[in-house]
Structures are given as C-alpha cells and as structure tokens.
Amino acid sequence: MxxxxxxxxxxxLLVMFIAIGYTFYxxxxxxxxxxxxxxxxxxxxxxxxxxxxxxxxxxxGKGVYVNFWATWCSYCRDKMEYLTEYxxxxxxKGVEIVSVNFNERAGIVERHMERYNYNFPLYLxxxxxxxxxxxxxxxxxxxxIDENGVVIERAVGGKSETQVVxxxxxxxxxx
Amino acid sequence: MEKVKCDCGHVNPYGTYLCESCGKPLxxxxxxxxxxxxxxxxxxxxxxxxxxxxxxxxxFSSVKVGIWIIVLIxxxxxxxxxxxQEMYIPAGERASTYYEQEYxxxxxxxxxxxxxxxxxxxxxxxxxxxxxxxLVICSLDRVVPxxxxxKTQRVTRHKGFLSRQKLFSKTEKMEEPEKSIEKxxxxxxxxxxxxxxxxxxxxxxxGRFARWGPYVNHVxxxxxxxxxxxxxxxxxxxxxxxWVREGEQVVIRGTDGEYFLRNDEFIVELxxxxxxxxxxxxxxxxxxPVVKTFQTSATLLKRINNEGPIGLGTEFEEIMQYDIRVNxxxxxxxxxxxxxxxxxxxxxxxxxxxxRNEDSSEEDLSDIQFTVDLFNPELVYxxxxxxxxxxxxxxxxFYINDQKEPDTLNRIPDNxxxxxxxxxxxxxxxxxxxxxxxxGVQVNEALNGDNxxxxxxxxxxxxxxxxxxxxRDRTLPILIVGGVIFMIGLVQGSYWYHRRIWLQNRDGEIWxxxxxxxxxxGLKKDFETITKNTAIxxxxxxxxxxxxxxxxxxxxxxxxxSTSK
Numbered sequence: 001m002x003x004x005x006x007x008x009x010x011x012x013l014l015v016m017f018i019a020i021g022y023t024f025y026x027x028x029x030x031x032x033x034x035x036x037x038x039x040x041x042x043x044x045x046x047x048x049x050x051x052x053x054x055x056x057x058x059x060x061g062k063g064v065y066v067n068f069w070a071t072w073c074s075y076c077r078d079k080m081e082y083l084t085e086y087x088x089x090x091x092x093k094g095v096e097i098v099s100v101n102f103n104e105r106a107g108i109v110e111r112h113m114e115r116y117n118y119n120f121p122l123y124l125x126x127x128x129x130x131x132x133x134x135x136x137x138x139x140x141x142x143x144x145i146d147e148n149g150v151v152i153e154r155a156v157g158g159k160s161e162t163q164v165v166x167x168x169x170x171x172x173x174x175x
Numbered sequence: 176m177e178k179v180k181c182d183c184g185h186v187n188p189y190g191t192y193l194c195e196s197c198g199k200p201l202x203x204x205x206x207x208x209x210x211x212x213x214x215x216x217x218x219x220x221x222x223x224x225x226x227x228x229x230x231x232x233x234x235f236s237s238v239k240v241g242i243w244i245i246v247l248i249x250x251x252x253x254x255x256x257x258x259x260q261e262m263y264i265p266a267g268e269r270a271s272t273y274y275e276q277e278y279x280x281x282x283x284x285x286x287x288x289x290x291x292x293x294x295x296x297x298x299x300x301x302x303x304x305x306x307x308x309x310l311v312i313c314s315l316d317r318v319v320p321x322x323x324x325x326k327t328q329r330v331t332r333h334k335g336f337l338s339r340q341k342l343f344s345k346t347e348k349m350e351e352p353e354k355s356i357e358k359x360x361x362x363x364x365x366x367x368x369x370x371x372x373x374x375x376x377x378x379x380x381x382g383r384f385a386r387w388g389p390y391v392n393h394v395x396x397x398x399x400x401x402x403x404x405x406x407x408x409x410x411x412x413x414x415x416x417x418w419v420r421e422g423e424q425v426v427i428r429g430t431d432g433e434y435f436l437r438n439d440e441f442i443v444e445l446x447x448x449x450x451x452x453x454x455x456x457x458x459x460x461x462x463x464p465v466v467k468t469f470q471t472s473a474t475l476l477k478r479i480n481n482e483g484p485i486g487l488g489t490e491f492e493e494i495m496q497y498d499i500r501v502n503x504x505x506x507x508x509x510x511x512x513x514x515x516x517x518x519x520x521x522x523x524x525x526x527x528x529x530x531r532n533e534d535s536s537e538e539d540l541s542d543i544q545f546t547v548d549l550f551n552p553e554l555v556y557x558x559x560x561x562x563x564x565x566x567x568x569x570x571x572x573f574y575i576n577d578q579k580e581p582d583t584l585n586r587i588p589d590n591x592x593x594x595x596x597x598x599x600x601x602x603x604x605x606x607x608x609x610x611x612x613x614x615g616v617q618v619n620e621a622l623n624g625d626n627x628x629x630x631x632x633x634x635x636x637x638x639x640x641x642x643x644x645x646x647r648d649r650t651l652p653i654l655i656v657g658g659v660i661f662m663i664g665l666v667q668g669s670y671w672y673h674r675r676i677w678l679q680n681r682d683g684e685i686w687x688x689x690x691x692x693x694x695x696x697g698l699k700k701d702f703e704t705i706t707k708n709t710a711i712x713x714x715x716x717x718x719x720x721x722x723x724x725x726x727x728x729x730x731x732x733x734x735x736x737s738t739s740k
Contacts, residue, residue, distance in 0.1 A: 009232045016311065019404070020304045027407045028297060034431075045484040055484055072583045074576060104586055105551035111568055125486065127424065132432045133485045 034135025036154045041066075041145045044130045046100060046123035049110050054098065054123060057149070063095040063171025064145040068125075068136045070102040071112040075158030076140040080118055082164040087120045094147070095171045102139055103128045147173040183333070188320075190217030195324040198336030208717060209339040211690055214328075216320035235305070235312040244306050251302060255293040258285050307400045314393045325383060330373035332677055334686070342689035342698065342714040345681075349710065352680045358709045359678055366701055368676070376679040386692065388668020395661030402653035413510070415645040420521070420550075421638045424476065429645050430510060435476040435491060441517060441639040443469045469517055471499045471641040475507060499643065509647050516642035522549055522588045524636035527614070529562060529597065530629045544633070549588035561600025564630070567611060568594040591615055597628045674698050678711065687714045 035042060041064075045055045056064065067083065069076035083097050090097075100123045101109050109122055125131055134143060144153040144167055152170065159167070179187045185196035192202050193215030200209060209215060234240060258278055261270050270291055274282035285291060293299055337343060349355070353375055360370055360377055368379035406412040415428035419438040427434040444467040446453050456465070476491040497505040504511040529543040545556040545564065549571060556564045568581070573592040576582035581592070592615040598604045611622035614630050674691040676698075691698040695716075706713045 006226065006228060010228050012311070012315070013228060013231060013308075016308050020307075023304075023404050023407050024297070024300065027295075027300070043484040045487040047487060053487070057484065070586065072572070072585050074582070107552045107554045107566070108569060108571075108586075110554060111566065115568065127489075128426060129432070129489050130486045132426045 033141075033154045033156075034133070035143065035151060037151055039151045041143060041149050041151050042133050044133065046098075046125060046130060048121035048123050049106060049113060050121075052121065054121075056098070056145075059096050059098075060149055061094075061147050061173065063147055063168075063173055064098055064143075065095060065168060065171055066098045066100060066134075066143040066145060068100050068102050068131050068134070068139060068141045070104055070139050071108055073139040077116065079140050079142075079159055079164060080116070082159075082161045083120065084118050085161075086165060086168055090168045090172070094173045095168055099123060100125050100130055102131050102136065142167070144171055146171065183329070185327070188217040191215065192217075193336060194333065195327050196329045197331065197333045198328070199333035200335045200339065207339065208341060209336060211340075213317055213321050214324040216324045232312060232316075235309045236316040238313060241306075241309040241313055244302060244309055248302050248306060251293065251299055254290055255299075258282060258291070260294065261291045264291075303400070303403075307397060307404075310393050310397055310400075314390050318387070318390045321386065325386065328378075330371045330378040330677075331376045331679065332378075332688075334681070337677055337679065337686050337688040340677075340688040340690055341695070341717055342702065343687065343717060344712055344714040345684050345686045346710075346712060348683040349685065352683055352685050355685060355709045355711050356678050356680060359705045359711055362705055362708050363676065363701070366704065368674075374680075376677070379676040379678075380674070382671040382673045385668055385671035385673045388664050388666075388671070390664070391667055392661055392664025395657050395659070395664055397657075398660060399654055399657030402650045402657055405650045405653065406648075411649045413645060413647040416515075416642065417645060418518075418640055418642050419471070419473075420523075420640045427510070427512070427645055429647065430508075432485075433478055434494075434507070434510070435478065436512070436643070437474040437476065438471055438641055439474055439496070440472040441470070441641045442472075443517065443519065443639070468500060469514060469641075471514055471643065473497055473499055473505060473512070473641075475505065499641075504646075509649070511646050513644040513646060514641065515644045518640040518642070520637040521640050522591060522616075522635065523638035524548055524634075525591070525593075525632055526634035526636070527564075527595075527630050528633050529564065530631050532625075532627055532629050546634075546636075547593065549591050550586070552593075563598040563604055563609075565596045565598070565604065565609070566593055567596040573615065592618065594622065595630050597626075597630070599628075672697060674701065676701065676705075685711055687711055689714055 041056060043055065043057045045053065047053055056066075065083070067076075067079065069080060080099065083099070087097055097120045099118070099120055102125065104124075105126060106124060109124060113122055131141075134141075138156060140156075140158070142153075142155045142159075143151055144155070146152050153167070155163075155167065178189060179191055179201055181187060181194035181197060181199055181201065183194060183197035183199065185194055187195055187201065193200055193209055193211075195214070195216060198209075198215075200215075258274060258281075264270065264273050270286060274286040274291060276282075278285065289296055338345075346352075356375065356377060360372075360379070363377075363379040364370060366381075368381045371378045371380070409429070413429040417425055417428055417436070419425050419436055421438050421441055424435050424437040426432055427436050445464045446457075446467050448457055448464070453465075474496050475494040477494050479490040479492055494507065495505075499505045499512055499514045501514050504513045506512075524546050526544060526546045528545075529540045531540065540560075540562070542560065543558050543562055543564075545558075547553070547566070552566055552569055554566050558564075570581055570583040570592045571586050571588040571590075572584040573590045574582055574584055592613055594611055594613050596609040596611055598607065598609040602609060608623070610624075610626045610628055612626055612630055613620045613622055614632065616632075619629065619631075672691050672694045674697070675689065677686070677688045679686040687702075689698050689702060699713075699716075702713055705711055
C-alpha cells in the first residue's frame with residue numbers, strides 16, 4: 001500500500017516536472033536554428049553578380065563555409081575581410097566560401113563589392129528564399145558544412161579573425 | 176504509521192479525525208464540535224513525510240503554501256504593470272535607454288531588475304508552474320480521501336459524532352420513535368433527499384455532488400494552465416510580425432517558408448475633418464487626422480513544392496487575394512494574418528534631372544531625366560545626347576560610422592544619399608573620373624572640386640508599408656475547454672449544497688443531527704419542516720451561546736458561521 005502510494009506520487013511528480021522542465025528548456029535554451037548542427041544542409045541554388053549558377057550539392061566533397069551577410073552589417077564586413085584574406089589559401093585545401101547576400105538587390109551588392117574588393121563571388125538571395133530556409137534571423141550567420149553535406153556548426157554574430165580561421169580549418173576535408 | 180481500527184470495525188488510515196464509516200472521533204482534539212472539513216479524513220500529506228518524494232509532495236499539498244504562491248503571483252503581477260512591458264514601448268526604442276529616459280531612476284531600476292520582460296522571466300514562469308503543481312497535488316490529496324469517506328459513510332453513526340455536530344439534539348425516551356422517524360422520512364423524501372436506512376435509523380442526504388465542485392473547478396484551471404504552457408511551443412502557437420511594402424513579396428514568418436504574401440495595395444481612410452458630425456471629436460484630438468480604416472489588398476502565394484534546390488527556380492502559385500482589415504484577418508491553413516500597423520509615405524523613388532551650373536549654358540539638358548528606385552537602383556543611366564550618370568555609391572539609410580566612413584544603417588531608404596558620377600559626352604567612363612556629388616533630401620554637395628553639373632531632384636515617389644501579425648493559435652480550444660470546466664465547477668460548488676440529516680433511534684430516544692457545507696439557514700428550514708410534522712424537536716445550534724436558536728432564527732449571516740468555536 002505504502003509502496004503503491006510512493007509509486008503513484010513519484011509518477012505524478014515526474015510527469016509534472018518533466019512537462020514543466022521541457023517547457024523551460026524549450027523556452028530558455030539557446031534557440032536551435034531551423035538548420036543546425038547535425039542536420040543535412042538543405043540544397044540551394046543561387047547566382048552571383050555575374051550570373052554564375054551555383055548549387056550547394058555540386059560542392060559535395062568540399063568543406064563549405066556558407067555566410068549570410070548584408071551590405072549594411074558592419075560585423076559582416078569585418079568577417080568578410082578575414083575571409084578575403086584566407087579565401088585562396090583554404091580553397092586550395094578544399095574549402096569553399098559561399099557568401100549569400102541577405103535581401104538586397106544586385107546593384108547595391110555590386111557597388112559594395114567594388115568598394116571592398118572581395119575576392120570571392122557574392123551570391124544573391126533577393127527574396128530571402130535561402131536565408132529563410134536556413135532560418136537566418138540575424139547577421140552575420142554562417143553554416144559550416146562538411147564534405148558530406150552535414151552541418152557541423154551554426155555560427156551567429158560577429159567573429160574574430162582567429163575564430164574565422166579556426167572555422168575554416170575545421171572544414172578541410174579529411175581525405 | 177499504524178492504521179487505526181475503530182470500534183465499528185472500520186480500519187482508518189493514520190491521522191483520521193473521524194472514523195470514515197461511523198464517524199466516531201478518533202483523535203481527542205479537546206473541541207466540543209467535530210471538525211467536519213474533508214469529513215475528518217486523514218490528509219495523507221500531513222501525516223507522512225519519509226522519502227524526498229513524500230516531502231516534495233507534502234510541500235505542494237499544503238493549502239498554506241498554495242495561498243502563498245497565489246499571493247506571490249499577485250504581487251509579482253502587480254509589479255509588472257508599474258511601467259509598460261517591453262513589447263509595449265514605442266517601436267524602435269531601445270529598452271536599455273527607454274526606461275531611464277522616460278521614468279528616471281525607477282525606470283532604470285525596473286529595467287535592471289528585468290521587470291520589463293517579467294511575465295516571461297524564469298521566476299515568474301516558475302511561480303505559475305508551482306501553482307499548477309500545487310493545484311494538482313492539493314486537489315488529489317483531498318478529493319481521494321473525501322470521496323472514499325463519503326462513499327463508505329454508514330447510516331448509523333457513533334454517538335460522539337452526532338453529539339458533536341453543529342446542529343444536534345436528542346429527545347427523552349418516547350413512545351413509538353419509529354413512527355416519528357417514518358414520518359420524517361416522508362417529509363424529507365418530498366424535499367428530494369436521498370434516504371438511506373439501517374436498523375431503523377436514517378441518513379437523509381442531498382447535493383453530495385456539490386462537494387466535487389472545487390475539484391472540477393481545479394481540473395478546469397489545470398487544463399487552462401496546460402493550454403497556456405503549450406503556447407511556448409511553435410507547433411501550437413505562433414505570434415510573428417511582418418512588414419510588407421507595396422509591390423513587395425515576402426515570406427510569411429512561421430510558415431517554414433511555405434507561404435508568401437504580396438502587398439498589392441495599401442490604403443488608409445481618414446475621417447472627414449469637414450464633416451459636422453465629427454467636429455467635436457476632432458476638437459478633442461486637436462485637429463489631428465483620425466484613421467477610419469486601413470486595409471492591405473494582399474495576394475497569398477504558396478511555394479510549389481518541387482524537388483529541386485531552394486532559391487533559384489522557385490515557383491509560386493497564387494492561393495487567394497484578400498483585403499485584410501483590422502479584425503478581418505486573412506486566414507489560411509491554421510494561420511491568420513491580422514492588420515496591426517502601417518508606415519505611410521516611405522521614400523521609394525527619386526527622379527532627377529541634370530543642370531549646368533553656369534547660367535550661360537546653351538545646352539539644353541532638360542531631356543535628361545532619370546528615376547532611381549531606392550530599393551533596387553539601376554547603376555548606370557545613359558542618355559541619347561551622350562551624357563551618362565552612374566551611381567558611384569548608394570546609402571539607403573545614411574550615417575557616418577565609427578571609422579568615420581559613410582555607411583548605411585539598414586536597407587530601408589529612410590535617409591537615402593546617393594553619390595552620382597556624371598560623365599559628359601567627351602569623357603570615357605572607363606578611364607576618366609567624372610564629377611562626383613552627394614545627393615539626398617535637402618543635400619547636394621560636390622565631392623571632387625567645383626562641379627559644372629548639378630543633379631537636381633525633381634520628384635519623389637512614396638510607398639506605404641503594411642504591418643501584419645502572423646498568428647496560429649491551436650491552444651484556444653484547450654483554453655476554452657478549461658474555462659468551461661472551470662465555470663461548471665464553480666456553479667456546481669456554489670449553487671448546490673451538500674446537506675445531511677441523521678435521525679437515529681437510540682433505545683427510544685431520537686438523536687437528531689445535521690450538517691451542511693454551506694447555507695445553514697436552508698438546513699434549519701428543512702429541520703423546521705420535520706418539526707412541524709413530527710414529534711422530533713428542532714436541533715439546537717451548538718455554536719450559539721445559551722442555545723437561543725429560536726431568537727436568532729431567520730437572521731441571516733449568523734447561520735452561516737463556521738463550525739468551530
């Protein structure tokens with residue numbers, strides 16, 4: 001009888017604590033992105049300023065650093081400065097940088113490109129189809145995608161040069 | 176923790192005040208009247224405290240704790256209303272500065288204590304969660320033993336139980352007590368009492384159902400809280416916000432990129448200031464325009480699900496067109512789009528012309544007119560007479576950044592500045608540097624020396640922007656069910672009374688006792704009817720000093736006093 005009572009009490013308390021705990025976890029934990037670590041990166045197709053077509057799936061076998069940015073975002077500019085510096089070095093090691101603009105038109109991006117002289121192509125996402133599918137809500141947001149197309153990290157916010165290099169280093173394909 | 180066996184043979188749990196079956200007082204509490212709360216059953220919580228589970232259980236089982244939780248919630252909720260919550264401060268204001276600016280030191284403190292987002296803070300949520308736990312455990316801990324006690328109650332009660340009821344009396348030895356009891360039974364039946372008989376004694380009971388009212392009420396409240404809890408899950412509840420410019424198509428947030436909305440046209444109607452009928456009202460608003468209605472003519476689109484990649488090549492199909500107005504949302508697939516706000520006259524296009532600075536110009540440049548789309552500017556404008564204007568740089572929302580460089584805050588043309596480069600027919604745009612000028616609203620500066628040409632703004636086009644709330648609320652049915660059950664419980668507990676009357680034949684004496692959970696006056700009236708029709712006397716109210724029942728009879732309020740002295 002006492003045993004039964006204890007079991008019933010434990011079950012009721014557990015159910016309530018788990019429900020409440022899960023709600024708290026869901027509400028307060030750092031929000032998991034729509035696309036996040038461990039997910040298969042959704043395939044997307046974009047065009048750069050010169051009209052060159054790129055599909056993520058075509059980069060299978062390489063590490064891919066997908067960076068969402070905008071011309072008005074100063075943290076993005078800092079980050080892209082570092083990326084410009086290391087682009088060719090890591091391209092030789094099998095890491096591609098895919099810079100996807102967030103919601104701006106070609107003309108604006110083109111002038112920005114001229115002003116800052118990035119050496120990697122800038123892809124457009126005027127209707128935010130790609131950034132939306134990737135759950136991008138603040139800039140810059142980067143996705144580190146390994147050679148098998150799996151997201152190994154979702155990085156939100158400004159990054160230092162060391163952090164950017166460390167991220168690129170992680171992306172070097174193992175074979 | 177021994178069980179207690181009563182003289183009548185019933186085995187009661189430890190901590191029982193009154194035997195669940197015959198009602199014999201088991202604990203000597205030195206009170207002249209029996210404590211009838213919860214039928215004198217053992218509330219488990221108050222008697223066992225062994226393992227951690229029991230201790231936690233007992234903590235939440237205490238009504239005292241429950242009341243404290245409610246008091247704390249009330250106080251906290253009051254705190255949250257002193258200044259507006261963050262979501263109600265004017266759009267664009269930063270909470271970190273707004274509260275101090277607006278409310279001074281107290282405002283700063285309010286912000287620092289996190290009271291500006293209090294209702295979603297961990298501690299407030301924890302309080303509400305504790306209330307939920309307290310409700311469940313308090314109710315379970317009381318309703319289970321109460322239900323058992325009322326189910327196992329015997330007709331023949333212990334003398335100690337009867338004599339310690341609030342309403343009690345007994346007669347002298349009388350002739351044929353059975354007859355009186357039989358008569359009383361008839362009277363009580365007419366009053367819709369349920370009669371239970373045993374050895375010539377009767378128990379008349381009605382409205383036991385009312386005793387479950389509070390628990391039904393609590394079940395409703397718990398369902399309501401569960402509904403509120405589910406709002407934290409996007410599957411159940413989405414509350415998002417989108418801004419859509421006229422002519423623009425945006426993804427509807429919260430729909431996983433499946434639905435898109437195009438703003439075909441946005442209109443605002445104002446009340447006619449000339450109209451006599453509105454004159455008084457306009458005087459009150461100080462002559463400011465008053466919005467009559469605003470509406471977004473929108474087209475809902477859905478992404479066609481092809482297996483290809485996201486982005487390029489995405490196709491849309493139009494689902495429907497709808498005029499969204501306040502309180503007239505566009506509803507689709509469980510989502511609703513509500514009209515909530517708008518921004519009028521956002522800059523969208525500038526039209527310019529080129530002029531020579533010297534008046535002596537023979538050249539006619541008035542043919543040179545071009546329009547710059549401030550969201551999607553063309554970079555080069557070429558004209559038949561060989562002139563060429565290029566956009567050298569464009570800043571939709573101009574400011575000078577930390578590095579002392581011109582920059583833009585965002586992509587919205589709230590303060591657009593364009594640097595134009597002008598090439599005359601003689602110049603080669605690939606090798607020569609044209610005249611540069613920075614042009615904006617009320618701004619026109621030459622950047623590389625004195626300019627021969629001036630770019631003059633001749634027209635401005637503006638656009639309206641609509642703000643819509645995206646909402647999906649699947650918790651509403653749960654909240655409604657909870658609310659309805661809550662009300663049923665409330666009515667059940669308020670409009671019915673649980674009355675019991677015991678009439679017992681003890682060796683020729685008739686023992687009369689009565690109990691009700693509320694409205695003692697009503698119970699006394701029932702006794703009066705018995706007294707009128709039989710030889711059974713009116714029971715005395717033992718809480719009245721001097722037993723002056725006759726004199727207080729009919730005086731309301733006195734009758735409702737509690738059982739304890």
